Amino acid sequence: MGMKAWRVLSYLLLISLLCAANAWALEIRGRSSTQFLWFNDYYNGREIELAQYLRFAVTNIDKDGKFSIYGYGRVGAFLSNGDRENEDRGNGRLYYLYGLYRDIGGRLDVKVGRQFNNLSSESALIDGASFDLKNVGPVGFTFLGGRNVVFGLNGEMGHTGDYATGMAIYLQGFPNTDLDISWFRKWDEYDVARDILGASFKQYLFQNMKLYGNARYDIVSEVFSELLGGLRYFPTANLSFTGEYYQSYPTFDTTSIYSVFAVNRYKEALFRADYTISEKLAVNFGYTRQDFGDDDGWGNVYIVGFTFRPFDVLTIDLDYDRRTGYGGDLNGATLEANFDATPQLRLAAGVAYDVYQRDSMTGEETARNYWLGARYKMTKSLSASLRVEQSVNKTYDSNMQGRFTVDYDF
C-alpha cells in the first residue's frame, strides 16, 4: 500500500481511537462505513476491494463551542487485483479535514485545512484557509487560498505549484435577494492558469416568481465562459414552470495549447414544468434546445419524469429522456422502486435501458442495467446493506458488480 494511503489510514485510525474516548468533554459524531466492493475494471479485469470510510465532526472543543473539527476520508485495499502486477494495492482519498472557528468577534469564521469551497466564479478543493467576514452592514466577504487538490482515477493528480485563491463579496440579510460577486485564480505549476470573475443573483418577486442568474467571465480570454439567466414561476406550492437561457464558451487553462484555439459558443434554451398532483403522484417535463454553432449544430433534449407513491412505504420513480441532433441520439429510461417492508428493512430495485447512436457512422447500441438492493437497520446506529447490479452492454455481455456495506453511526 502506498505511503499516502497508509498516512490517511493512520489519521483515520487515530481519530477512531479518539471517538472511543467518551470521557472527553468533546462531542464526537460521525459515521464509519465498511464497504466490500466487487466490480470489473475496464483496464484491469475483475477486482475485489475493501474500503473503509470515516466521517466525523468534533464539536464543543472550546468552552464557547465555537471551535470544531470536521473530517472525511476513505482508504481502500484490493483483495483481488485483477490483471495488475506490481501495482500499488492500496488507495485513499482525504475528502476534507479542517478546523472551523466560528464567530470570532461575532463577525469572522475561519476554516483551516482541506476543504471544499464554492464561489460563483469557480469551486475548488483546497489545502489552505478560508475566511468568512460577515455582518459588516448589508454585505459579507469570503477569502480563500491554498493548494489546489485534484483527484484522478486512483488518487491525487496535482503537482507542485498548483494553487488556488479567491474572494467574494455578497449581500447579506435580505430574505428575497441574493447577490454575490467573486474572483477566482488558479495556478498550474506556478503559472496563472485561470483568472475568473463571477457573479450570481437571485430575486424573489410577487410571492410566486424567482429570477436568477450566474455569470463567469474569463479575464484572460476576455469572454463570458458561462452565462445563465432564468425565471421560475410557481403559481402554487405544487406547480412550477422554469424558463432558462444558458451559454458557455469553452475556456482552458492558459498553460494548455487548447487555450489559444478558436471555438464555438454553445447556447441552450430550456423549459420545464414540475407538478406535484397529489401526495401520490408527481410529474415533470422538460425540453432543451441546444445550439453548438454552424447551420447543423442543433440538438434537442426531452425529459419526462414520474414519481408514484401508491402507499407511504412504496415510491416508484420513472424517468425518460430522449436526445437527438448533433453529437448523437439517445433514447433511455430508468425505473426505480423503494419499498419500506418494515421500519428496519428497505428493499429497492431498478432498471435502466438506453438505446443510443453516437454519430451517423456508428451503429445503434443498447445498454441495460438491472439492480437489487436491501438495507437492514439492526439498531439505531448500526445498519447493513447489499446492492447487486447486472449490466449488459456494448462492453460486457454480463457485468455483475456490487457492494456490501456496514454503517455505524456514532
Added chain:
Amino acid sequence: MKKLSFIFVLISVLAALSMISITQAVAQKESHKDYGDGAMSVPECNECHQGQGIVPNHDAAWTKGHGLSATRGQSNCSDCHQQSFCLDCHTGGGIDAKLSTRNYRRDAVPKSHRNDFLEIHPLKAKNSPQSCNRCHDQKYCTSCHSKFKSEDLQFRSHRRQFRDIPLSSVGPNHAIFTEAQCRTCHPGGLLPIHRWAGDHAVEARRNLRACQTCHSEGDVCIKCHGARTGLKVNPHPRDWGSVKDKFKSKGGGRSCLKCHDKY
C-alpha cells in the same frame, strides 16, 4: 474594456440593491438546522416555503439548479448537510450511498452517470459541455482516454479508415475489399481529397474539450497548426490580437512556446 464594463455593471447592481434595501433590518435568514437530518420531509418544507413566497426546492429540477444556491457566501446548505454531501457526488465519496447509488470502480457516482456511462458519457457531455468540469479536472479525462486507441473512440472526423468510407452514396463501404485490391481503383496510390480538413475543424470548434481528452499536449494539432512547420494554419480566434499578451503574462507563455520560437 469588456471586463471593466462587466465589473462596473455588477458593482452598480450591488450598490443599487444595497441602497434600496439599506433601510431594511439586517437580519439573518431562517436557520434550517432544526428541520434537517430527516426531521422534516421536502413536501413539508415546500408548504412553508410557498407561504413565504419561496420557490419549492429539492425537487426533480434540483440536481441541475442546486449549484447556484450553493455558491452564495451565506448559503444555508450547511444547516442540514455536511460537506460530505457535496463531495460524495463531486468527488466520488460513498459514505451515504443510497441503494440506488451506482459505483464506477470504487467510486460512487451521481444519478446522471447511469447505465454504461463509459459508452454514453460523450452524449451526456454534449448536453452541457461545462458540466463535466464541475467535478472532473481535464487531467481526469486524459488519464482515461490515453489508454484507448484513437480509432476506438469513433468520432466522425477520425473514422478515416478505408473500411468505413462508402464507394458512393448508396454503395457498400471499402470493408469488402482487401488491401491487394486497392490499386485496382486507385492506380499509383492516387486518393481523392478526403473530408478531414472540414470535418475536424467543425468538430473541434464545437467540442474542443473532446480533442484535449486524447491529445492532451496538442502535438497532433501542431503538425498543421504550428508556426514552425507544416501547413501553418492559424488556429487563433478573431480577437486574438487583443488577448494574446495576457497568455504571455499569465501563463508564462507556455502555450505560445509550443508553436512559436519566441513570444
